[in-house]
Amino acid sequence: MAFDKKKVVYQIYPKSYKDTTGNGVGDLRGIIEKLPYLEELGVDVIWLNPFYPSPQRDNGYDISDYTAINSLFGTMADFEELVAVAKSHGIDLMLDMVLNHCSIEHEWFQKALAGDKFYQDFFILRDEPTDWLSKFGGNAWAPFGDTGKYFLHLYDKTQADLNWRNPHVREELFKVVNFWRNKGVNSFRFDVINVIGKDEVLEDCPVDDGKPAYTDKPITHDYLKMLNAATFGQDQISMTVGEMSSTTIENCIGYSNPDNHELSMVFNFHHLKVDYDNGQKWTRKAFDFEELKNLFHTWGEEMSLGNGWNALFWNNHDQPRALNRFVDIENFRNEGATMLAASIHLSRGTPYIYMGEEIGMIDPDYDSMADYVDVESINAYDELLAAGKSPEESFAIIQAKSRDNSRTPMQWDDSLNAGFSTGTPWLKAGKSYQEINVANEKEGPIFTFYQKLIALRKETPIVAEGSYKVAYKDSDKVYAFERELNGQKLLVLNNFFGQEVELELLAGYEAGQVLISNYDAPELAKKIRLMPYQTLAILVD
Numbered sequence: 420m421a422f423d424k425k426k427v428v429y430q431i432y433p434k435s436y437k438d439t440t441g442n443g444v445g446d447l448r449g450i451i452e453k454l455p456y457l458e459e460l461g462v463d464v465i466w467l468n469p470f471y472p473s474p475q476r477d478n479g480y481d482i483s484d485y486t487a488i489n490s491l492f493g494t495m496a497d498f499e500e501l502v503a504v505a506k507s508h509g510i511d512l513m514l515d516m517v518l519n520h521c522s523i524e525h526e527w528f529q530k531a532l533a534g535d536k537f538y539q540d541f542f543i544l545r546d547e548p549t550d551w552l553s554k555f556g557g558n559a560w561a562p563f564g565d566t567g568k569y570f571l572h573l574y575d576k577t578q579a580d581l582n583w584r585n586p587h588v589r590e591e592l593f594k595v596v597n598f599w600r601n602k603g604v605n606s607f608r609f610d611v612i613n614v615i616g617k618d619e620v621l622e623d624c625p626v627d628d629g630k631p632a633y634t635d636k637p638i639t640h641d642y643l644k645m646l647n648a649a650t651f652g653q654d655q656i657s658m659t660v661g662e663m664s665s666t667t668i669e670n671c672i673g674y675s676n677p678d679n680h681e682l683s684m685v686f687n688f689h690h691l692k693v694d695y696d697n698g699q700k701w702t703r704k705a706f707d708f709e710e711l712k713n714l715f716h717t718w719g720e721e722m723s724l725g726n727g728w729n730a731l732f733w734n735n736h737d738q739p740r741a742l743n744r745f746v747d748i749e750n751f752r753n754e755g756a757t758m759l760a761a762s763i764h765l766s767r768g769t770p771y772i773y774m775g776e777e778i779g780m781i782d783p784d785y786d787s788m789a790d791y792v793d794v795e796s797i798n799a800y801d802e803l804l805a806a807g808k809s810p811e812e813s814f815a816i817i818q819a820k821s822r823d824n825s826r827t828p829m830q831w832d833d834s835l836n837a838g839f840s841t842g843t844p845w846l847k848a849g850k851s852y853q854e855i856n857v858a859n860e861k862e863g864p865i866f867t868f869y870q871k872l873i874a875l876r877k878e879t880p881i882v883a884e885g886s887y888k889v890a891y892k893d894s895d896k897v898y899a900f901e902r903e904l905n906g907q908k909l910l911v912l913n914n915f916f917g918q919e920v921e922l923e924l925l926a927g928y929e930a931g932q933v934l935i936s937n938y939d940a941p942e943l944a945k946k947i948r949l950m951p952y953q954t955l956a957i958l959v960d
């Protein structure tokens with residue numbers, strides 16, 4: 420099992436990419452239609468969020484059948500065609516495997532509810548709930564029918580946690596992965612995979628909403644080794660990524676060090692919490708550069724030393740757009756978008772691009788709560804009100820933090836609904852679509868810069884393979900690192916602010932060559948000046 424470090428992944432939220440039927444929901448045929456666009460961008464793998472049958476209470480992360488296609492998105496024949504056509508464009512598919520929980524509409528849960536003991540042991544049932552909180556608000560246990568028992572749901576109350584201690588559960592889940600492998604899929608993203616390991620005896624845990632009681636349990640590593648051996652580990656080439664919730668570097672090295680035969684790489688979210696006030700998501704605060712820089716440095720360096728591998732990303736379907744969080748978009752959208760891109764595409768790990776990022780999409784700027792669909796956002800709004808915040812303040816927080824910010828329709832052109840759908844979109848298009856859209860941006864500075872970065876990773880071994888070393892550790896404006904491979908060195912400087920910064924180049928780099936920058940390449944000298952949001956990468960042999 421090996422994966423190619425030259426590859427770049429592009430994430431598609433199928434519901435919002437391209438609707439070919441006019442029902443307001445994106446579909447698999449829409450993705451097929453856009454494959455030439457993706458090939459032009461240069462990406463190698465597309466990760467698709469879940470498109471399986473689901474009541475859509477959590478937009479498809481509540482799966483009621485793991486091995487079928489939700490008719491909203493198309494048919495199995497469409498999927499098979501997608502795999503084949505993608506291959507002809509040199510693109511692999513990465514499927515989203517939600518194996519921690521299933522929908523309560525899944526037949527396993529339904530049989531359990533009807534009294535079938537075999538299936539009751541598929542879930543985590545207890546006589547007394549613990550004090551753990553659900554990640555979507557409220558207690559993490561719900562009554563199991565009228566049995567007097569409770570079932571665990573770390574997420575929504577319609578997403579029942581599966582009992583991985585039960586070997587039959589593991590066997591069924593491994594069959595799911597193999598079903599898709601048999602369809603020609605060799606890459607997988609495993610949803611919240613570091614919370615699958617639960618103890619036999621579950622206890623109250625008043626710390627951090629109960630997270631320590633079920634996060635990164637040592638047995639999770641055993642389960643991942645079993646999953647690997649029974650499924651994708653049998654393929655010559657495969658790429659796997661685990662979504663790790665509230666995790667540690669030590670565990671992430673364990674999950675992704677190739678010697679352990681668990682996963683190719685890991686997502687962690689610490690860098691996307693630097694604008695949380697007091698660690699709380701539903702707050703508003705400017706991002707803390709110091710914290711961001713230190714997190715990148717610690718993760719970059721320690722993963723490099725421990726031979727772990729990071730999935731690098733700024734955006735996904737659970738995050739507001741990074742441009743709104745980290746960049747002065749009024750004045751520097753192009754510069755900020757390209758700098759953010761370089762800061763991860765030139766770093767050590769596999770870069771992920773979330774649909775629309777390559778054209779600099781921003782948050783939708785909705786006017787009212789009625790525009791939001793996401794269950795987490797709606798619950799959070801109610802909780803903010805209940806905690807005594809005014810409707811205006813609560814709404815401002817939702818506007819800044821809602822997951823719907825990134826789930827809005829892909830902006831293809833300036834026609835109605837951003838060219839996404841001729842029907843009524845399931846979620847309204849963002850207000851910016853008349854200016855920010857593929858038709859306008861494709862020859863523009865952001866899209867073409869992404870093309871260059873993706874090509875650089877393929878052509879320049881130090882970008883794909885080099886080690887990571889902290890640079891300019893004490894800078895309060897510039898996030899910088901060095902890469903090293905076979906005596907070659909690459910310095911990457913990223914100005915995270917809208918003001919110019921002067922710095923003294925590290926020894927040796929004034930004789931180097933500029934590999935890429937989002938401004939005209941400057942004259943290299945002992946002292947250099949970085950422009951607002953400038954990124955500058957210098958190579959020395």
Ligand code: GLC
Nearest residue numbers: 477480517574610611736737
């Ligand atoms: C992951 C998904 C998110 C989903 C949750 C529960 O965090 O990315 O969208 O709501 O898991 O499955």
